[in-house]
Amino acid sequence: MDKKPLFVSCGILQQGDKILALRRKGEKELGGKWEFPGGKLEPGETPERCLERELKEELGLQVTIRNALPPVHHTYPHRTIVLYPYVCYSLSDIGSMKDHDAFIWGIPEQLRSLDWAEADLLVLEAYIHQRSNHS
Secondary structure, three states: EEEEEEEEEEEEEEEEEEEEEEEEEEOOOOOOOEEEEEOOOOOOOOOOHHHHHHHHHHOOEEEEEEEOOOEEEEEEOHHHEEEEEEEEEEOOOOOOOOOOOEEEEEOHHHHHHOEEOHHHHHHHHHHHHHHOOOO
């Protein structure tokens, strides 16, 4: 196992009452699992800047970041990740997908039935919990 944690930003993109989930391509790490879009922080990069860069590079999306959720620490068998989730609004449509083979816009509670990457499932649950506390 890689001892050094991997720092990753992810976006919970909202469109009305729905959010975006993406499925990783089969040949990728965690292939076939659903996740929120995002990627690894580069040295000296803030989590917010990383998210904006990754969404533009991977999906051709421009976003407005609304607020942060608490970071999620999760240990997979091969590595530990620290995930920085942000609630966002998309300013454009998905242009392309590099690391994913499917996407869905869905009601958060209904998306629970997807086969999520474990860390992203923790983010989904935190998002649902936050929404239910602010309704």
